Amino acid sequence: METDLRGLPDVLIVGANTDGRDALENCLSSDGIDHERRVEGALDRLEGGGVDCLVVDGCVSEHDQAALLEWLQVNDPSCAVVRYGGSHTTTGKTDGSIELPYEPVTFPSHAVDALVEHVERVVARRRREAILRAIQTATPILFRASTPLEIAEATVESASTLLEQPLTTVFRYDERASHFEVVATTDEREAHGGIPPVIPFDGSLAGTAFGTQNPIGFDESTDTPMADADGLEVCRIDESDVLSDPANPMSSGLIWPLSTYGVLGIVATEPQAFTVDDVRFVRILAENATAALERTERERELEQRATQQQVVADLGQLALESDHIDELMDEAVSQVATILDSEYAKVLDLEEGGEELALRHGVGWDDGVVGEATVSATDADSQASYTLLHNQPIVVEDLESEPRFNGPELLTSHEVRSGVSTIIGPLDDPWGILGVHDHDRRTFAEEDVRFVKTIATVLAAAIERHQYQRELEQLVTDLRTSNEHLEMFSAIVSHDLRNPLSVAKGNLELHKETGVSDNEYLEAIEESLERMDDLIDDVLTLVRADIDEAALEWVAVGTTAERAWETVDTADASLELSSDLGSVRATPGPFRELLENVFDNAVIHGGDSVTVRVEPLQSGGFSVTDDGPGVPPEEYERIFEYGHSARTEGTGLGLAIVERVADAFGWTVDATGGADGGLRLEFRP
Numbered sequence: 151m152e153t154d155l156r157g158l159p160d161v162l163i164v165g166a167n168t169d170g171r172d173a174l175e176n177c178l179s180s181d182g183i184d185h186e187r188r189v190e191g192a193l194d195r196l197e198g199g200g201v202d203c204l205v206v207d208g209c210v211s212e213h214d215q216a217a218l219l220e221w222l223q224v225n226d227p228s229c230a231v232v233r234y235g236g237s238h239t240t241t242g243k244t245d246g247s248i249e250l251p252y253e254p255v256t257f258p259s260h261a262v263d264a265l266v267e268h269v270e271r272v273v274a275r276r277r278r279e280a281i282l283r284a285i286q287t288a289t290p291i292l293f294r295a296s297t298p299l300e301i302a303e304a305t306v307e308s309a310s311t312l313l314e315q316p317l318t319t320v321f322r323y324d325e326r327a328s329h330f331e332v333v334a335t336t337d338e339r340e341a342h343g344g345i346p347p348v349i350p351f352d353g354s355l356a357g358t359a360f361g362t363q364n365p366i367g368f369d370e371s372t373d374t375p376m377a378d379a380d381g382l383e384v385c386r387i388d389e390s391d392v393l394s395d396p397a398n399p400m401s402s403g404l405i406w407p408l409s410t411y412g413v414l415g416i417v418a419t420e421p422q423a424f425t426v427d428d429v430r431f432v433r434i435l436a437e438n439a440t441a442a443l444e445r446t447e448r449e450r451e452l453e454q455r456a457t458q459q460q461v462v463a464d465l466g467q468l469a470l471e472s473d474h475i476d477e478l479m480d481e482a483v484s485q486v487a488t489i490l491d492s493e494y495a496k497v498l499d500l501e502e503g504g505e506e507l508a509l510r511h512g513v514g515w516d517d518g519v520v521g522e523a524t525v526s527a528t529d530a531d532s533q534a535s536y537t538l539l540h541n542q543p544i545v546v547e548d549l550e551s552e553p554r555f556n557g558p559e560l561l562t563s564h565e566v567r568s569g570v571s572t573i574i575g576p577l578d579d580p581w582g583i584l585g586v587h588d589h590d591r592r593t594f595a596e597e598d599v600r601f602v603k604t605i606a607t608v609l610a611a612a613i614e615r616h617q618y619q620r621e622l623e624q625l626v627t628d629l630r631t632s633n634e635h636l637e638m639f640s641a642i643v644s645h646d647l648r649n650p651l652s653v654a655k656g657n658l659e660l661h662k663e664t665g666v667s668d669n670e671y672l673e674a675i676e677e678s679l680e681r682m683d684d685l686i687d688d689v690l691t692l693v694r695a696d697i698d699e700a701a702l703e704w705v706a707v708g709t710t711a712e713r714a715w716e717t718v719d720t721a722d723a724s725l726e727l728s729s730d731l732g733s734v735r736a737t738p739g740p741f742r743e744l745l746e747n748v749f750d751n752a753v754i755h756g757g758d759s760v761t762v763r764v765e766p767l768q769s770g771g772f773s774v775t776d777d778g779p780g781v782p783p784e785e786y787e788r789i790f791e792y793g794h795s796a797r798t799e800g801t802g803l804g805l806a807i808v809e810r811v812a813d814a815f816g817w818t819v820d821a822t823g824g825a826d827g828g829l830r831l832e833f834r835p
Contacts, residue, residue: 160184160200161269164192164218165207170234173262174205174269182273189214196221201229202276203269208235208259230272235259277427284312285434292442298322298411301446302334305414305439310336313428315416317400321349322412323360326590330356330412356413359405365436367429369402370421376404379429404429406436411443451597454489458601461485462608469612473619478612479511482605486586487513490598494566494587497609498534500527500580507534507583515564525558532558533571537583543572543599548591561587568592570602575610584609702815705738707731707772711764714745721758725749728765731772734835736815744811745774748831751805752776756828771817771834777826786821
């Protein structure tokens, strides 16, 4: 037998006496009272179920009473039996075979008030039992539900079925939009006409009940049965309220808050449709629904926290494995927006000088914004500059009413209303800002704010690691270069400088032994010393070839080539310069030394009458070509190696210096054959 509350408990009066019936109908709801004159009709009514109290008139014969009691013993022994009027003394036993768990209460015909009072107590007790049965039926369903939607549907089903009030709805409160949305309702409620898709928080009974977390009952008059319920505010229905539809009026109802989730609305088209017992049932049902919703919310939060922790772990792993900061930043903004269900996420890079923040990475923004938009880092009323001054995340629930600062055009042009922003890096040396934003007003949970801060910490650690890695790589490169210089210097000292030094010492000894002032010995000594001097100059040039990129400037190729030619012993050699050589990024001194070594190499290997041409390259840069004997193709790469020289009197450092200086400028230099068979060096920025 289905449990419901509406119309329960039912009282069945059997017999022709109308005094007791009239008294009971005056005190109890006539909807819950049935009257049968004959026992046959009473038995049929009992067969139909739903009778909780049987009132037997004294005019009913003892035989018929026995038949009724026998039926109750077999089919419904918990039904209360009351006898009223007459002189019968039936004890509840007939032929020793009929037994009830209690003796039927008997009232004389003049004790109408006592009869009514007793039946009212029976009705109240049975009503409470019905409520308990209804709650026992509804509670397992609620706690088996695994999602808020399932809980809302189960709540609607339980309330509408057990109260027999089909116009029942659960509304969820949307904090961002500040209104209520329909989550679950009955077909009858939808068919009743025009259920609002949303109900505003302000100016509605739903908003009042939700805001105060106190239930509200409404009726056409405050003089209604449910007004006696504890903890219920009862008000007259206002036709302007959004729950009232003039075309489909609702005369009474209950609005019950479901904690932070929303409200349960149960309405009726007739006035005074709700009793104190209805209120008690709805209270317990709402409390159980709230507990179930809070359980699913806790589960959702735990799942959310677990997901956030996994994202932090994954990004941390990516930060350790990847050398690409851009890849990490893109993944971070994508994950933050997804996990927090936000429309926008961004990474702002604090540019050199600290005046502006550039939008380097982001999701949700209009096309062309990421990579182009900038935000002031110094405006006093800017959210970005405010964030840079604080070591904790800055949370904005409503940018329109934010008293601390205004939003930059980047946010206002995208109609951003709420968000969280935090610095990336230390407060005294921030790298930039990580932020998430939404269109709607929103309150961010403390765990969500902490999540944004943690992601910013991961990014800061990755940036620091990346910078450290670059510094370490540069240090390794510098150490390698220094070691190469040291090895070269050691080789020169031990071999290249020792040879001319040995020659000079030998000739000096000959000069001392012979005692003859022979110019031949002195010239040999002089040549050895000059070679040593050349070696020292070349070594110093090679060792000092490190150039700061910030020192580069535009230097005219033609002018520098002319000056370099003047400082080289060119004998009868000639220099030809194209008129459109233009300029290159270099530093004047080292560039001149580069060309001096190129020209010197051409004269030494090409002869005193060699011709050297300097021409522009079509792809940028320039070339230097001589018409000397050239270099075999297999030697093109080796000529830049330290110590490589085709002549015994050469130092073998000239073109090594050329390549090193070119590399310091960020250029490449390649050797190839000239059109006239000589050597051609091509320099490309």
